[in-house]
Amino acid sequence: MQDVYFASTDTIATTIVWAMTALIKNPSMLKKVQAELRSALPTLQNKAMVEEEDIVTARLPYFNSVIKETLRVYSTIPLLVPRETMKDCTIDGYEIPAKTLVHVNAWAISKDPELWKDPFEFKPERFLEDERIFSLDLKGKDFGFIPFGAGRRGCPGITMALATLEITMANILYLFDWGLPDGVKREAIDNDISPGLTLHKKNPLLLVAKKFV
Ligand code: HEM
Structure with missing residues (x-):
């Protein structure tokens, strides 16, 4: 139970912090996603608050792309969960004995320049402009984008993760306008990380929320 508790709270919280980091650094994107939510959702x-049924029935392509792009750029669990080979095998000429510890670098996979143009840039539009990217499955079927891992050890909480990300992000973005504290410049917001299984922002993100409705 403790594993499930940590796997579900920590990951979602940190993903939201990174989404807000990316959006506050890109004011035009913040404006665009808020405009989409505020026009597509009922008053x-x-x-x-915004409720789940509001989201399920609304068309929110840009909002969904912001969530996907956050999971791509800021791979929440960058090296997935370690695995161990069950038997000897050969990959690309390398002989891998049984019981070898394997780390899958999901962070690097989601920055592969052969699939992702300008891989280090936060560009939610890429999911809307490129059919190949749009149709990528993030639940483990397409190995070019595995924010939830893949296979039998893949994240069992994907549905809950996406639903919780959507409802929380929708409320944060719909209900408040966001700004920086006095004297803080956009450029000063960094992407530094602290070490650990989950990709945490090293320096806390401090924003000012102003009630919209
Ligand atoms: C943004 C939210 C989340 C992200 C990005 C995420 C991502 C991941 C990743 C990458 C793994 C490792 C998969 C692998 O190695 O192939 C994992 C494992 C796991 N996740 Fe999630 N997860 C999220 C939310 C959740 C939620 C909401 C739950 C439960 C309600 C959950 C439960 C678990 C558990 C129990 C494991 C371990 C599975 C195992 O080792 O067999 N996760 N998650």
Whole structure:
């Protein structure tokens, strides 16, 4: 139970921090995703928050691309969970004995320049402009994009992860306008990370929220 608890809370929280980091550094994208949400979702007349049913029925292509691009650029679990080979095998001429510890570099895979143009840039549009990228499955079928890993040890919480990311991000972006504290410049927001299984932002992200509705 403890594993599931950490695997579900830490990952979603850190992904949201990175999404907000990318958006605050790219004000035009922040504006675009908020405009999409605020026009596609019903006005919140009798309720305080966006609810899941609002999201399920709305068309939110840019918002969904922001989530995918966050998972691509800031690979939440960059080296996945370590594996061990079950028997001897040969890959590209290299003989790998049984019981070898294997780390899959999902971070590097999602920056492969053969698949991703300008791989280090945060560009949600890439998922809308390129049919090949748009149709990539992020649930482990396409090995070029495996933010949730793949195979039998792949993340069992994908559905909950995406649903929670969507509802939380939708509320954060719909209900508030976001800015920087006085005196802080956009360029000062860094992408430094602290070591660990999950890719955490080293320096906390401090933003100012202003209620929109
Ligand atoms: C943004 C959210 C999340 C991301 C990016 C994420 C990503 C991952 C990744 C990359 C792995 C390793 C997969 C592999 O090695 O092939 C993993 C494993 C795991 N995840 Fe998630 N996850 C998220 C949310 C969740 C949620 C919501 C739950 C449960 C409710 C969950 C439960 C687990 C568990 C139990 C494992 C270990 C599976 C095993 O080792 O057999 N995760 N996750």
